[in-house]
Every structure is written in C-alpha cells, then in structure tokens.
Amino acid sequence: MLHAQAWQPIVTRTPLGAINQRVVDPFDRLFLQEYPKVVAIAYRVLADRPAAEDVAQEVFLKFHRSFSPDSERASGWLHSAAVHSALNVIRGERRRAQRETAHALDPAQPLIANPERLVEEAEQRREVRRALSRLPQRTAALLMLRHSGLSYAEVATALGIKVGNVGTLLRRAEEALRKEVNRATPE
Amino acid sequence: MRHLSDGTLRRIYDEPLALAAADQAHFDGCGDCKVRFEAIANDARATTALLGVPAFEPQAASALATARARITRDEAARPPRWYERWLNQASPRWRPMATPAVAVLLAAALLTGVAVTGVAQSLVRIFEPHSVTAVQVSPSDFTGTSAVLDYGAVKWLPDAPKLQQLTDASAAQAQSGLPVLTPASLPRGVSGPVSYGVVSHATGSLTFDAARLQASAARAGVHVSPMPSSINGSTLVVNAGPALIEVWGLSADAGQAQVPTLVIAQTRIPTVDSSGATTTQLEDYLLSQPGVPPEIEAQIKAIKDPSTTLPIPIPKGLATSQPVQVNGVQGLMIKAVLGAGVVWVKDGVIYAVGGQLTPDQVLAIATTLH
Numbered sequence: 001m002l003h004a005q006a007w008q009p010i011v012t013r014t015p016l017g018a019i020n021q022r023v024v025d026p027f028d029r030l031f032l033q034e035y036p037k038v039v040a041i042a043y044r045v046l047a048d049r050p051a052a053e054d055v056a057q058e059v060f061l062k063f064h065r066s067f068s069p070d071s072e073r074a075s076g077w078l079h080s081a082a083v084h085s086a087l088n089v090i091r092g093e094r095r096r097a098q099r100e101t102a103h104a105l106d107p108a109q110p111l112i113a114n115p116e117r118l119v120e121e122a123e124q125r126r127e128v129r130r131a132l133s134r135l136p137q138r139t140a141a142l143l144m145l146r147h148s149g150l151s152y153a154e155v156a157t158a159l160g161i162k163v164g165n166v167g168t169l170l171r172r173a174e175e176a177l178r179k180e181v182n183r184a185t186p187e
Numbered sequence: 188m189r190h191l192s193d194g195t196l197r198r199i200y201d202e203p204l205a206l207a208a209a210d211q212a213h214f215d216g217c218g219d220c221k222v223r224f225e226a227i228a229n230d231a232r233a234t235t236a237l238l239g240v241p242a243f244e245p246q247a248a249s250a251l252a253t254a255r256a257r258i259t260r261d262e263a264a265r266p267p268r269w270y271e272r273w274l275n276q277a278s279p280r281w282r283p284m285a286t287p288a289v290a291v292l293l294a295a296a297l298l299t300g301v302a303v304t305g306v307a308q309s310l311v312r313i314f315e316p317h318s319v320t321a322v323q324v325s326p327s328d329f330t331g332t333s334a335v336l337d338y339g340a341v342k343w344l345p346d347a348p349k350l351q352q353l354t355d356a357s358a359a360q361a362q363s364g365l366p367v368l369t370p371a372s373l374p375r376g377v378s379g380p381v382s383y384g385v386v387s388h389a390t391g392s393l394t395f396d397a398a399r400l401q402a403s404a405a406r407a408g409v410h411v412s413p414m415p416s417s418i419n420g421s422t423l424v425v426n427a428g429p430a431l432i433e434v435w436g437l438s439a440d441a442g443q444a445q446v447p448t449l450v451i452a453q454t455r456i457p458t459v460d461s462s463g464a465t466t467t468q469l470e471d472y473l474l475s476q477p478g479v480p481p482e483i484e485a486q487i488k489a490i491k492d493p494s495t496t497l498p499i500p501i502p503k504g505l506a507t508s509q510p511v512q513v514n515g516v517q518g519l520m521i522k523a524v525l526g527a528g529v530v531w532v533k534d535g536v537i538y539a540v541g542g543q544l545t546p547d548q549v550l551a552i553a554t555t556l557h
Contacts, residue, residue, distance in 0.1 A: 026341070028251060028255075031247070031250075031251045031254065032247050032248070032251060035245060035247040035250055035251070036245045036247060039245045039250070040245065043240060043243070044238060044240060047240045049243055053250065056250065057250065057253060057254055057257065060254050061254060061257055061258065061261070064254075064258055067346060067347075068341075068343050068346060068347040070340065070341050070342050070343060071342075071343060071345070071346060071347075072342065073345070125239075125240065128237050128238065143234075143238075144238070146201070147234070147235060147238045151202070152198060152201065152202055152205065164194075165194070166194075166198070167192075167193075167194030167195055167196075167197040167198035167201075168192060168193060168194025168197070169194070170194070170197055171193045171194055171196075171197040171227065171230075174230055174231060174234040175230070177234060177237065178230070178233065178234065178237070181237060
C-alpha cells in the first residue's frame, strides 16, 4: 500500500466582486473567475503543473471558439472539459514520467531537505494516476471533480447527474480507486 | 426509519449542512450509522491523501494574456468565411458601419426571442417590424468611434446565434425551417452552384446596467450620457431568426476574392420585448450616445412608428433608395454602383434580394420566387 501524503489546498481565489468591477470583456471575466478551478481540476488529475496549464489553455480556447461567455452553462462546460481533457492526457500519455521528474527537480520549487522523499512522492503520484487512468472515464471524472474542490452541485452540473446521486457515485468511485491502487501495488 | 445510505453518509463528510432534517435526526440517534460514517470518512480521507498534489498558485492574469495572444493568432490565421470575403470585396467603404454606435442601433432593432423566466410576466412587445424604411448613413461619420461599450448583461437561450454554411438545399431547408426560394429564371451572368447559409433561431436578453456602462466608458475614455432610471435594470428580450441565405457566384476556392452575383435572404421578423423601458425611452437614450451623428438621429426620430419599422442603413453617396411595390406590399429598392437590392416584409418574414443586377432584374427575381 502506498503511503499517503497530506493534502494541501492549491488554489487562492480572487474575490469575484473585484473581478466583476475591473474586467469589462465577458470572456476575460469568465476566464479570471474560472481559471483557478479549471487549472486545479487538470492539475489534480495530472499532478503536473505545466501539463495542467496547457490543458486549461486548450479548454478555454475551445470554449471561446464555440460558446458565448454569458451562457449559463459556461462553468459546467469548462469543469467537464477540464476533467475529461486531463483524463484523456493520462490515458494516452507516455512521456509524463519524464516531465514530472523534471518538475520535481525544478529549481523554482522551494528547497526541500529530503530529495529522496520528493522523488518517492512523485513516483507515488504517478502510480495513483496510472490507477486512475484504468478507471471508467465517468468514475474518474467524478472523483477528480470532487477532489479538486467542486461542490456536489457543481459536480452534478458538470456531469449532468442529480445532486442526490453524487454521494453514492463518489463513494463507489473512491472504493474503485483504492482497489485499483492496491491491485497495482501489492504489499 | 431506515439507515442512511452510503451516499448520504459520504455527503455528510463533505457537506454536513446539506443533510435533511429527518436524516440529521436519524444520524444523531443511530450508533450503526455513526460507525459506518467513520469508516466512510476514513476512506474519503485516505482517497484525498492518495490524490494529493504539491501546492501551487494559479496565475490567472498571465494565463489570460497567453490565451488572448493565442486567440489573436488563431483569428489572423483563419481563412475568411465566405460572407466576410463578400463584405470585404463588395463594400469596403461600408465596413465603418460596423462601429459600435450603429451596432447599438441595429442590435436594438435586430434583437429577437423567447420568454425569460422571471421577466416573462411583465414583458411588453416594443418592436415587431412590419415595414422597412431607409436611413441614410455616411461611413465617414463613424471613422472616429471605436469604443466598445458594455450596456449590461447579455444572455442567450440556449446559445448565441450561429451561422452554418451548407451546400445542400434540402439540408438548408431542414435546418432553417424556411423554404428554399428559387427564382423563375436567372438573369445572364448568374449561375450555380448555390451556397446556403443558415442562422439558427436565438433568444437573447440584455439587462441594462448603468454601473457597467459607466465602467466600460471610463475604461474606453469616452463620455456617455447617464443611463436614465427608466432604462437601468430593464431587460430586453430579443427573438431573432432563423434566417436562410442563398448565395450564387461563389467559387469553392477559399483563397480567391469573390463577389456574389445574387443573394436571396429571408428571416423571421425579429421581436423585442421589454420589462420596463419603452421604445421611445430607448430610442432617445441610445441616440444620445457618443458616435451617433445628428443626421442619423434626426432620421430615426422621424420614423413615425419605430416599434413596427425596421430601419435599413443606406450608405450616402454609394447607394440610393426608393419605395417600391413588391408582392403586394411596400418595400425598399436600393440602387448602388455595384448592383441593386430590394427588401420587403410580408407575413412575418423579412425578405431581401440583391446582387450585381439592375433594379428591374432584382424586382423580376423578387416577384417570381417560389
């Protein structure tokens, strides 16, 4: 069994009121409001900051080409696109391991007294993402949206399911992930 | 009472306040559910730990700058769409008309729609054109105005209208719900193939917001008249489309500059409903905005019934217009150096026929469409 690393919040959000007063263009306003969540979702899936930022860019560009920023469905679409795009990356990706190792040793990262621990944690994250990529897409998407900090209502909107079903599906998804991780890393 | 489900217990871990009162009462008095909850909470904590990632702070502003640069690059690299090629080639001097002052007037005229929850009960129809009239505009009047002003929140139900290009007549008819119109005969110089453009039906709403307008004006460095309280907070609901456009004379070669030889367009009449502001109040206010030349203001104010008349902009010096009888109604014949066109409204549909043709040829096509 892999040992667990303490969860840390990763997002500092700008107050929406401040954005609304400052930014006139509707797309820019939507971007500034939703980018922290979109990139957080992609980052939670990929555990790779540059890759998550790339996914977030692609998601917003695709949105810009196809939808009005005033659409009431904008947030749900962005969250859904972020998680599915990121999951598609881990399913198809073969180069992530090298990138993440490079990221782990990024000199811009705070100095850490124990580099061996850092490498071990990076390996653990890779293992979990490999397990994640083997789950059904919908199961993995629900799991990652919730663990990226979205509320049950936001998860339901992004996936087109009832809020009342999120708890049950989440519970099953967590069990499925743990089984998959344990299967891959027997004691 | 039955024990709480695993899903409910899982939600208590994340969102304890979302628990219904009856479930809360059961949970408080049920030892079994508390034991199950602890197990579920432990699993949830273990999963959170498994999925943990190092902290980082997203840089939204710099990411937006990157996205904007990509959008600009993509737009520049995109080949022009057929209607953009047509506009650029056919009427380069008309392009200034796309500047905001006129755009506001046209948007007010062309906004169209469906009831919006909450305001539907109090909506009053303020625009539903049954006739057309010419408004002479001078392109040079608009060259100095480039400010984009934000008058308030715009919503589309479900999405903003989109133009789709098709090559098949039956598909165009099915998509638009409008009949594909065919002239009895085509004049010399007009030949196939025909391209079809379909604009989807759309309902949009604009809720005027004085604070938003002032902020955008300050940002653009322009002065705007204060928004009257009769307009601030009012919602306009616009119903527009669908529209069907048939174009002759475009080649398949996207790189080649082209001018269509004949265009036949039809759209269901747009309607505008208002939750408060009247046509006159809106007209007075919008015409007082920066960039609206006094000449245009006078012409629009001279329209007897602005709620049922669609103003058609005629570029001064480049085209002239005169009333004409078409298919039993009064329409507008427009003559230009490049060609001619006729516009009329009948049975809830606005029709337009134009091309590199003489007024007689245009009228012959308009009156023999079937």
